[in-house]
Amino acid sequence: xxxxxxxxxxxxxxxxxxxxxxxxxxxxxxxxxxxxxxxxxxxxxxxxxxxxxxxxxxxxxxxxxxxxxxxxxxxxxxxxxxxxxxxxxxxxxxxxxxxxxxxxxxxxxxxxxxxxxxxxxxxxxxxxxxxxxxxxxxxxxxxxxxxxxxxxxxxxxxxxxxxxxxxxxxxxxxxxxxxxxxxxxxxxxxxxxxxxxxxxxxxxxxxxxxxxxxxxxxxxxxxxxxxxxxxxxxxxxxxxxxxxxxxxxxxxxxxxxxxxxxxxxxxxxxxxxxxxxxxxxxxxxxxxxxxxxxxxxxxxxxxxxxxxxxxxxxxxxxxxxxxxxxxxxxxxxxxxxxxxxxxxxxxxxxxxxxxxxxxxxxxxxxxxxxxxxxxxxxxxxxxxxxxxxxxxxxxxxxxxxxxxxxxxxxxxxxxxxxxxxxxxxxxxxxxxxxxxxxxxxxxxxxxxxxxxxxxxxxxxxx
Amino acid sequence: xxxxxxxxxxxxxxxxxxxxxxxxxxxxxxxxxxxxxxxxxxxxxxxxxxxxxxxxxxxxxxxxxxxxxxxxxxxxxxxxxxxxxxxxxxxxxxxxxxxxxxxxxxxxxxxxxxxxxxxxxxxxxxxxxxxxxxxxxxxxxxxxxxxxxxxxxxxxxxxxxxxxxxxxx
Numbered sequence: 001x002x003x004x005x006x007x008x009x010x011x012x013x014x015x016x017x018x019x020x021x022x023x024x025x026x027x028x029x030x031x032x033x034x035x036x037x038x039x040x041x042x043x044x045x046x047x048x049x050x051x052x053x054x055x056x057x058x059x060x061x062x063x064x065x066x067x068x069x070x071x072x073x074x075x076x077x078x079x080x081x082x083x084x085x086x087x088x089x090x091x092x093x094x095x096x097x098x099x100x101x102x103x104x105x106x107x108x109x110x111x112x113x114x115x116x117x118x119x120x121x122x123x124x125x126x127x128x129x130x131x132x133x134x135x136x137x138x139x140x141x142x143x144x145x146x147x148x149x150x151x152x153x154x155x156x157x158x159x160x161x162x163x164x165x166x167x168x169x170x171x172x173x174x175x176x177x178x179x180x181x182x183x184x185x186x187x188x189x190x191x192x193x194x195x196x197x198x199x200x201x202x203x204x205x206x207x208x209x210x211x212x213x214x215x216x217x218x219x220x221x222x223x224x225x226x227x228x229x230x231x232x233x234x235x236x237x238x239x240x241x242x243x244x245x246x247x248x249x250x251x252x253x254x255x256x257x258x259x260x261x262x263x264x265x266x267x268x269x270x271x272x273x274x275x276x277x278x279x280x281x282x283x284x285x286x287x288x289x290x291x292x293x294x295x296x297x298x299x300x301x302x303x304x305x306x307x308x309x310x311x312x313x314x315x316x317x318x319x320x321x322x323x324x325x326x327x328x329x330x331x332x333x334x335x336x337x338x339x340x341x342x343x344x345x346x347x348x349x350x351x352x353x354x355x356x357x358x359x360x361x362x363x364x365x366x367x368x369x370x371x372x373x374x375x376x377x378x379x380x381x382x383x384x385x386x387x388x389x390x391x392x393x394x395x396x397x398x399x400x401x402x403x404x405x406x407x408x409x410x411x412x413x414x415x416x417x418x419x420x421x422x423x424x425x426x427x428x429x430x431x432x433x434x435x436x437x438x439x440x441x442x443x444x445x446x447x448x449x450x451x452x453x454x455x456x457x458x459x460x461x462x
Numbered sequence: 463x464x465x466x467x468x469x470x471x472x473x474x475x476x477x478x479x480x481x482x483x484x485x486x487x488x489x490x491x492x493x494x495x496x497x498x499x500x501x502x503x504x505x506x507x508x509x510x511x512x513x514x515x516x517x518x519x520x521x522x523x524x525x526x527x528x529x530x531x532x533x534x535x536x537x538x539x540x541x542x543x544x545x546x547x548x549x550x551x552x553x554x555x556x557x558x559x560x561x562x563x564x565x566x567x568x569x570x571x572x573x574x575x576x577x578x579x580x581x582x583x584x585x586x587x588x589x590x591x592x593x594x595x596x597x598x599x600x601x602x603x604x605x606x607x608x609x610x611x612x613x614x615x616x617x618x619x620x621x622x623x624x625x626x627x628x629x630x631x
Contacts, residue, residue, distance in 0.1 A: 002583055005614070005621050008564045009584040013480035015561065019493045022471045025500035033505065444502065448526055451498050 032447050043436040070403035071097040071121025071147060073375065076390045077398075078415025079106045080117045080126045083423025087127040087150065088169040093120040095147035096166055097404045099129075100373075101137045104394035108134075116141050116152060118166065121404065124414050129164060132156040138282065138330065138343075138399035139239070140185045144193045147401030151186035151196055159184040161198055163220070176200050177225055178214055187215065187252075188241030188282055191402070195219050195263065197228070197241045197250070204233065213237050215252065217263060226265040229254060240330075242284035242292070251292055251309065253279040258292070260309045271312030280304055280342075281330035283405070287338055291315060295329050298322070302329045304340065304378065320378035321385055327369045329376075333405035340378050341388065341405050343398050345370045370396040467507050471500060474516050481520060484580045485527045485573075487565050499523045517595075524581070524596055528573045560620070567618035575610035578603055 077100060087093075098119040101107060107115050114135035118127040132155040135141040141152040147166070151174075154162040159181045161174040176184040176198065183201040190196070196218050201211040215229040215237040231237040231254050238252040249268065251260045258279055259270045273279070273294065280293035291306040301324030306315040320340060323329050327345040334340050348371025373396065375389035388410050391398070439446060465473075475496075482492035482499075499522035503515060510518045568576055574596070581592040582603075589607070593600045614621055 002611070005579070006583045006586075008560055008621055009484060009580070012561045012564055013484055013584065016480045016483040016489075016492070018476040019479045019482070019489075019496050020475075021493055021497040021500060022468065022475070025471075025497045026504060028497060028501035029504040032501065447502070448498060451501070 028451060035450070036443065039439070043432060046432050070407040071095060071401065072407070072409035072411040073097055073388055073400065073404055074119060074124065074413030075388065075410055076413050076415065077119060077392070077395065079104055079392055080115065080128050081416050081418055081420040082106060083426070084126055084128045084420030085422055087118050087129045087164050087166055088171060089127070089421065090169070092167060092169050093118070093125050093127055094167055095121045096143060096150070096401060097121045097147060098398060098400050099137045099141065099143045099150060100391065100395050100398040101135050101141065102395035102397070104392065107394070114141070116150070118150065121147055121401070124416055126416050126420070130154070132158070136397040138332070138397055140187070141399070142186050142188055143399045143401050144189045145191050145402035146193050147403060149193060151189070153183070153185040157182070159200070161186050161196070174218065174220070174223070176216070178202060178216065182208065187238045188243065190263070191243050191245060191247040194221060197238060199236065199238055217265070226263070228252070228261060228265055229259060231255070240279040240281060240284070242279060242282050244285045244289045245287060246289055251279065251284060258312060269310045269312070273312065274314060277305070281332055283331040283333035283340065283402070287334045293318065293331055295331065300324045301326065304331060319380050319382055321382050323376060323385055332400050333402045335408035336406050337408065338380060339408065341400070342376050342378060344374050344376055345396070346372045346374065372396070373398055375400065465511065467504055467511070470515055474519070478516070478519055481580065481584070482523055484568070484584055485523060485577060487568050495523050495526060498526055521595055524577050528577055528596065563618050564621055567614050567621055570613055570617050571610050575606045575613070578606040579610045582607055
C-alpha cells in the first residue's frame with residue numbers, strides 16, 4: 001500500500017541538490033559558543049555581584065550620617081524582618097538610637113546565639129549583628145554614647161571584642177592583652193567613645209572548671225589597657241559600669257560592692273551596697289557628676305535613690321515616681337533637662353510576677369523572668385512614669401545611645417514588616433543560579449530558538 | 463582514523479540535504495534545518511566524531527523539525543497554502559506533477575507525522591528505530607504513522623494507493 005509513497009519519496013529526494021551550508025553552520029556554531037560564553041560570564045558576574053559584593057563591608061566615599069543629629073527614640077520597636085541586612089551591609093544606616101536583643105525566633109539563631117537588632121537613629125531602618133552567643137544589650141553588647149559603634153563578642157571561644165562602625169561599616173577586632181584569657185566581652189563605653197571597659201575570663205584550672213574575672217579599660221586609639229579590678233570565682237566584676245559625665249571617673253558593681261575609680265585605675269572609693277539596692281545602670285551618675293544612683297526594690301516596685309560616691313551613704317530618693325509591677329529597672333541616662341530614662345523589665349508570665357527572688361550577681365536582671373521591656377521617663381517631680389518605648393514580647397534587653405537620651409526626643413515609629421534586604425539578595429541569587437542551571441540544561445533548545453529567531457528576523461520567505 | 467568535520471560534511475551533505483528537504487518540503491527551510499543541525503554537530507564534534515555523526519545530525523534535524531517553534535512555522539504555512547485535495551487532481555503518470563502532489567500532501571501533515579513518514583518510508587527504519595530517533599514510544603510512532611497515512615490517503619490517494627480501483631475493491 002505504501003510502495004508508491006516510498007517511490008515518490010525517493011524520487012523527490014533524488015531531485016534535491018546538496019545544500020552548501022558548511023560555512024554558515026560553522027559561523028552559527030562559533031556565534032553560539034561566543035553567546036554562551038558571554039551568558040555564562042554575565043551570570044557569574046551577577047551572582048558574584050548580587051551575592052557577595054553588595055553585602056560586603058567597605059568604607060563608603062561619603063559619611064552617610066556625618067552631619068546627622070543625635071536621633072530620636074522610636075516609640076515602639078518590632079522584631080527585625082526575616083533576612084534583614086547586617087549592620088555592615090550597604091547602605092549604611094549611620095548612628096543608631098537603639099539596640100536590643102531577645103528570645104523571639106527572629107532575635108536568635110542556632111538556638112542560643114543572639115541577633116542583635118540595630119535601629120537607625122532617625123528612621124525605622126533595622127540592621128542586625130550576629131553575636132557569638134546569647135547576648136543582652138547594655139550588658140555584654142553595648143552601644144556607644146554617640147550611637148556610632150557597637151561592641152560585642154562575635155565568637156565563642158575567641159577572646160576578642162568586635163567593634164562595628166555603623167557609619168562606615170568597618171569592623172575592628174580588639175584582642176585582649178590579658179594572659180590566658182579565654183573570653184573577652186565588652187561592659188561599657190566611656191562618654192567620648194574612645195575607651196571601652198571589657199571583662200576577661202581566665203581559667204584557674206586546666207579543665208576550665210573555674211575562672212577569675214578581670215575588668216579592664218582599653219583605650220581604642222592605641223590599644224593600651226588599664227586593669228580596673230579582679231574578681232574571684234563566681235563573681236562578675238562590672239556587671240554594671242557607669243561613667244561619670246566628664247568621663248574621668250567610673251563606677252562599677254561587683255557582687256554587692258560598688259567601686260569608684262579614675263580612668264587610670266586608681267580607686268577612689270569602694271563600699272558595699274545596702275540590701276535590696278543595686279547600682280542603677282550605665283546612667284547611674286547624676287548629670288552633674290556629684291552623685292550616684294541606685295535602684296532599690298521595695299514591696300511593690302522600684303525607686304531610684306542617690307548615694308554619695310565617696311562613701312556610699314544614702315542621700316534619699318531622687319524624687320521620681322516608683323516603677324511598680326516590674327522585674328527590675330536600669331537607669332540608662334538623663335535628658336538635658338535632668339529627666340532620667342529607665343528601662344523597665346516586664347515580668348514573664350505577665351500575670352505571675354516574681355519580685356522576691358534576688359538577682360544573681362552575674363545576671364541582673366534575671367532575664368528568664370522577663371517577658372518584655374519598656375522605656376520610661378521618670379519626671380523628677382514625682383509624676384507617674386511616661387512610657388516612651390514599647391517592645392514586642394520576648395524582647396528582653398535594650399541599650400540606648402546616651403546622646404539620644406540627652407536630646408530627649410522621641411518619634412512615632414513604624415517598625416519594618418515583611419522581609420529584609422538579604423532575603424531579596426539571596427532570592428535573586430538563587431533565582432539566577434537556578435535559571436542559569438535550567439538554561440544550561442536546555443541550552444540546545446535555547447540555541448535552536450535563538451537561531452530560529454535569527455532566521456525569522458532575516459526575512460526568510462514563506 | 464577520525465574524519466574531519468569538513469570531510470564529513472562534503473561526503474554526507476547530499477544525503478542529509480535530501481532528508482532535510484523531505485522533512486520540510488521547502489529548500490530554504492531545508493537549508494536552514496541542515497545548517498542548524500550541522501552547527502550543533504560541530505559544537506559536539508570531538509565527542510561524536512568517532513561514533514555515528516550522521517545519525518547525530520539526522521536526530522538533530524528530526525528534533526528540530528518537530529519542536530514547537532518549527533511546528534508554529536508550519537502551521538502558519540499550512541494556513542497560507544491551499545489544500546491539494548481541493549485542487550484539481552493531477553495526472554498520476556506525470557512524475558513532476560506527482561512530486562508536486564507529494565510536496566503538497568506532506569505539507570498537510572504535522573511535523574511529527576511527516577518525520578515518521580520520512581523515517582519509515584524513506585529511511586526504511588523500523589517503528590522501534592523511528593521511536594528511538596524521535597525519542598518517543600513505539601505506540602506514538604504507530605499512531606502518527608497511521609494518522610499520516612489516513613491523511614495522505616484523504617488528500618492524495620494516488621500516493622498511497624496506486625489505482626483508485628484497488629481502493630474501491
